[in-house]
Amino acid sequence: MTELDVLQAVRLKGRATADQLVATTGLDAAELQQTLDQLVAAEHVIAKGPLVRISDTGREQLAELLAAERADIDTDAFAAAYSSFRDVNGDFKALITDWQLRDGQPNPHDDASYDAGVLARLPRIHERVSAVVDEAGRHVPRLSRYGTKLDEALAKLSAGDTSWLAKPIADSYHTVWFELHEELILAAGLTRDAEAKAGHAQ
Incomplete structure (x- = not known):
């Protein structure tokens, strides 16, 4: 669920730093940074300086992850x-x-x-x-x-x-x-x- 956690946190915050995302997700800093790097590489998250924001493809990916989560509720x-x-x-x-x-x-x-x-x-x-x-x-x-x-x-x-x-x-x-x-x-x-x-x- 780490990818979902990070994408959702980025979307909710609008723009955020890695430190803010650590605080809001409760994830280990190294684990969060690794996931964030992967999301940036996949163009699901856009980085500008220390701030990141979700991209259109990131929103699509998040919607799919949330739909899969809802299927088990x-x-x-x-x-x-x-x-x-x-x-x-x-x-x-x-x-x-x-x-x-x-x-x-x-x-x-x-x-x-x-x-x-x-x-x-x-x-x-x-x-x-x-x-x-x-x-x-x-x-x-x-x-x-x-x-x-x-x-x-x-x-x-x-x-x-x-x-x-x-x-x-x-x-x-x-x-x-x-x-x-x-x-x-x-x-x-x-x-x-x-x-x-x-x-x-x-």
Whole structure:
């Protein structure tokens, strides 16, 4: 599954360095670099300086790998897991909105009590999404790592660094959540566009 892991990570990140891909996949650095070199040679990934991005042929290859992965999934059981994610996703979206906006205006984060109240809702959301990740991981084992990544982001938040809630270009809680959502959509055989039209996409 290494080729799938790396192609999917590159696609989700858009553009990424090898170090970022190591962090997001959990693969050994040497193993990741070897796979990345092979993908560049096959023109599935395009390298420009330290950054890589997926190519059109890489997207085609990834689609084939994901389709093969889906063929072994218990679709009904996975659909149930994804339905549970949809439920908790609404609560997480509301939390992020309340963190970023207050009374319809950008939150200046000058009211510690307000911010603490918003963040106090996260542990329960984390508990619920962790159960979803556990179930999804039983069907697609590589998805289990999202539980670890969410745990790590929550730990940084709990230590007082609130930037790890929605920090861009980092594996913040929101970034990991977005990538998990994309993984679940694809594993369920759906598309983000269809989910957006149904009101389920983030």
